[in-house]
Amino acid sequence: MPHTFPKAERLSGKKAIDRLLRCARYGHVEGIKYAYAPDSGQTQNRLLVSVPKRLFKRAVRRNLLKRRIREAYRLQKELLPPGGVDLLLTYDSREMLPFARIREAVAAILTEVASRTSHPGV
């Protein structure tokens, strides 16, 4: 699997986001809250990244954190097999976490979501 992140893998549009939030199941690891909803009808997974303004007032810092989260997802996306899963990652710390910590957190989230969506009976 190539480590790419094209436009089709980005979650956009008001209806798609409404569907995700309405059907979402939530979780939390260190520094990041996440929500996911399977069976979006798409063949690939889609990702939405958010860093609240109330945590970081400066746009430069929000942009940097969003880029780090996206990069962490791009490099580790094989942990979550493609199957129409929509995923929302929301930053949830007042500290600027370094890239290594964010990568670990995203890996944990992807592993957890993959186990729950691909083996629903377990």
Place this chain on the structure above:
RNA sequence: CGGGUAAGACGAUCUGCCGCGCCGCCUCUCGGGGCGGUGAGGAAAGUCCGGACAGGAAAGGGCACCCUCCUGUGGAAAGCACAGAUGGGAGUAAUCUCAUCCCGGUCGUAACAGAAAACAACCGCCGCUUUUUUUUCCGGUUCGCCGGUUUUUUGCGGUAAGGGUGAAAACGCGGGGUAAGAGCCCACGACGGUCGUCAGCGAUGGCGUCCGGGUACGCCGGGAGGGCCUGCAAGACCAAAUAUACUGGCAGAUGAGGGCGGCCCGCCCGAUGCCAGGGGGUAGGUUGCGUAGAUAAAUGGCAGAUUCAAACACAGAAACCGGCUUAUAGUCUUACCCUUUUU
């Protein structure tokens, strides 16, 4: 050498791997793929001014309301820039910084302190008057006193020099003058103004001349110039689903259609129902939009090298343009100032 002032520039570069937005070309199994190009700032920020652009309102003009206010030049304009003028303030200095139209008003304020905060009054000083003289002194004496002077006291008047408080005290100094005093008068100086002249495009300044005498701040009025309101979430276009103005067709009180559990019967409610066209209009999309131009929003991650004390300043375009203000590690250039040392 060190410290400082002013003006200006930069505020990372390169290599490897992976990755992103937009544009062009090629390929294509129409999902995509390949190649090339391009891709954040000096403030992109705050939203403090101005302009374009867009919509709304409006015959024209005035009042009201709001903003601006020394001079010249630049500029589309600006609470803009540059250069200057006058008067303060900071600094040893280079230099920085603040203020600024004109005229008027029985206009207001000046806390505390102080006699008084600008009208005056009070203490004091001076003149006249009254009173007290058992109590100062001098002169005259008919030895009873008389006149003057001094002290005390009453009233009237003159005066703003003195009152040392305050952030601020009614031009300064010298002389004359007076009962005592005062710009009351005079000389010099300071301040404000008239006129003349010279310099300057001008604000203004120099010189001469004559005149004047209560300060500071604020408020209100006057003059000149400018200003309609709202803002890209403005505005324009395309346009699902649902409801529907309007038009046409069909069915319909001889019951269309709906409800009672899916069908039949039965019961109940009952005048519109179905189809097609169609305008406005919502979600959504396109445009507005730019040789960066997205639409949940692109410049990043990892490793290394370089100059190096350190690559860790402030900070991310969302419609555009000209300014202002604020944040900013560090580096460089030019001019100048100060201190110390050396020559």
Place this chain on the structure above:
RNA sequence: CGGGAUGUAGCGCAGUUGGUAGCGCACUACGUUCGGGACGUAGGGGUCGUCCGUUCGAGUCGGAUCAUCCCGA
């Protein structure tokens, strides 16, 4: 993104032509009561969001800055 508004005691608010910063509730002490509440008396508590400027003197006037809140598809 574009428009607005507000910061004063623990909380809610006053505070005009600049001159000792106040009110209500709350708090502390005392009184009252067998005890508590209520009531009465007395008292404490303030970088007036922050930094400059004007002034002899700013909560107040003029700038800048920070924070919070509201409105607009």
